[in-house]
Amino acid sequence: MTRDLFNNQAVSALGGSMRDFRVQSGPDLARRGDAFYAWQNNRRANGLWPFSRSTEAGPGTVCAAADDRGNPIRGVNFASQDYLSMSSxxxxxxxxxxxxxxxxxxxxxxxxxxxxxxxxxxxxxxxxxxxxxxxxxxxxxxxxxxxxxxxxxxxxxxxxxxxxxxxxxxxxxxxxxxxxxxxxxxxxxxxxxxxxxxxxxxxxxxxxxxxxxxxxxxxxxxxxxxxxxxxxxxxxxxxxxxxxxxxxxxxxxxxxxxxxxxxxxxxxxxxxxxxxxxxxxxxxxxxxxxxxxxxxxxxxxxxxxxxxxxxxxxxxxxxxxxxQSEEGARLRASLMKNVHLLRQTLSEAGFEYYGDPSAIVAVKMGSEGLARLVSRRIPELGLLSNLVEYPAVAKGAARFRMQVMAGHKEENIRDAVAILREAVDAARTDLDMLTGSRDKAFLAA
Ligand SMILES: Cc1ncc(COP(=O)(O)O)c(C=O)c1O
The missing domain is CATH 3.40.640.10 (Type I PLP-dependent aspartate aminotransferase-like (Major domain))
Known part of the structure; x- marks a missing residue:
């Protein structure tokens, strides 16, 4: 995993943000996407573009999905917004x-x-x-x-x-x-x-x-x-x-x-x-x-x-x-039980998260470079979770927004946290090796 990251393009894919391409100029509007697409494609080619995924059969708590190159992903799903598992x-x-x-x-x-x-x-x-x-x-x-x-x-x-x-x-x-x-x-x-x-x-x-x-x-x-x-x-x-x-x-x-x-x-x-x-x-x-x-x-x-x-x-x-029924109250109780278990399991694994108990548990990562390296690993390990980075949140405040559903099982939560822990530890090693050969400030940017 790490060796193929040691090339200039992979390292550059850890820097920059979507904000860099918002203001584009020139007479031909049809060329507005070119610079963004080159940057995005470099991230995509290095497995660092964790967006625009599709599920194969809807947003289940465990589901099959594909990235936007068609690569299959299968795992526990904390990336869908279906808080009371009502869609199924x-x-x-x-x-x-x-x-x-x-x-x-x-x-x-x-x-x-x-x-x-x-x-x-x-x-x-x-x-x-x-x-x-x-x-x-x-x-x-x-x-x-x-x-x-x-x-x-x-x-x-x-x-x-x-x-x-x-x-x-x-x-x-x-x-x-x-x-x-x-x-x-x-x-x-x-x-x-x-x-x-x-x-x-x-x-x-x-x-x-x-x-x-x-x-x-x-x-x-x-x-x-x-x-x-x-x-x-x-x-x-x-x-x-x-x-x-x-x-x-x-x-x-x-x-x-x-x-x-x-x-x-x-x-x-x-x-x-x-x-x-x-x-x-x-x-x-x-x-x-x-x-x-x-x-x-x-x-x-x-x-x-x-x-x-x-x-x-x-x-x-x-x-x-x-x-508005008793079943709804039970579903909300399951959701909150899962939310508390996820927050507690994350804390025990050494993670910090933002805010108060709700279906949104946003796990702090910090630098975009680290978060992107984590996003590269978690699908292979069997976790779907959305990376949120600048400009959706402040620079240096990247996070994985885990969205909990009433239908998640205890094992889904424990698996997700174990995967996140493994991915972050591995990504830190990647980042340390990369920062040994590169300018640290650039990678953290
Ligand atoms: C706070 C807030 N308001 C509005 C919306 C838009 O809702 P919808 O996805 O139904 O268009 C969203 C969805 O992302 C949201 O998070």
Missing amino acids: HPAIKETAIETIRTYGVHSAGSSALVGNTNLSVALERRLADYLQMEEAILYPTGWAAGYGIIKGLVRSADHIVMDTLSHVCLQEGANAATRNIYQFRHLDLEHCRSKLESIRARDTENGILIVTEGLFSMDSDTPDIAGFQALADEFGARLVVDVAHDFGALGDGTGHIGLQNMLGKVDLVMGSFSKTFASNGGFVACRSRALKEYLRFYSPSATFSNALSPMQAAVVLKALDII
Whole structure:
């Protein structure tokens, strides 16, 4: 393994990041990908490109997959987002099949026209009731919901005050809506307050949207939601909380909003079905029919995009049935048992991880060079886990984001940690040998 890493190209594949290729210039747009592709291909050729994988038969807890060169991988899967293992649930599969028999496969229109079905109308009602909000509106994906709520509500004279780690769909929505964007330090209420104070000192005429998440997807931590809502009330702002990673999976199913006793008390709740509800799709829950109708017709990712298919709406409704039942409570208990076991087993093996107990257990690696060398080894040893590196997270804060499912077995967890330990030890040896012959700073870059 190590010997074939000792060539210039392999060593260069340990450096650089995707950020290096974001700004490209030149008259021919069709050549924009060339420099990135050369860098990516060098990583790929050296087994250091652990992205764009495909599973052979869906995202099981143990599954067969292939990398983007077609090389087979088989192992325990901590790389899929299926927190309550709902995508393989027999009742969910049966619902999908039955719905296709009755409704066909396609919604064939935007929800602003005739893309809704009685299923999606029922789903909007169920979501609003579960979150104790007046109304809810569906979007084709969680990304479309995050982008759409901001672009739909915020105009160029308004202001956005957002957690610096907000998901890219929220950041892109903000960039498309206004230039008045202020980022506050991650979870930092006082820093958010100082931004609001300075905005309101000079502008009492325009709106302010505060943006945060119920559970941050790379760090597994949570804001003081009541504190942020109180700030919004104090400064005449509105708060939106993205609950993509906690809704359905944490607490009694209502996620951190429920855990913090804030059901029905947050201005706007935005979420995704793709982590816990076994489907593409997203939603916004709000506190008036007027706002729902405004979003339906002014949120471009709802208005000008095809609605959820009937099958997706039926799957999410069935997932809600399960989530709100005793079985849902049992699934969440299994998930949390697995989360605690994984965190404990990682600690015993000498690893550190970010954040609080949730389905996201992000294991600290540090330098991108080390993390890439680990990513090269773990598939061969039988582990699928996603490498997260700059610019998705800060430089030098690379990590393996392990995503836990209710269906993981104890042996899956123990195997995964043992593999990670073996891979990191071997990768450190690789890195030490490489840094003996190369500039250490370059490899850590
Ligand atoms: C916090 C957050 N919001 C929104 C999304 C987008 O959701 P979807 O995958 O349903 O488009 C994601 C998914 O990565 C997410 O992590």
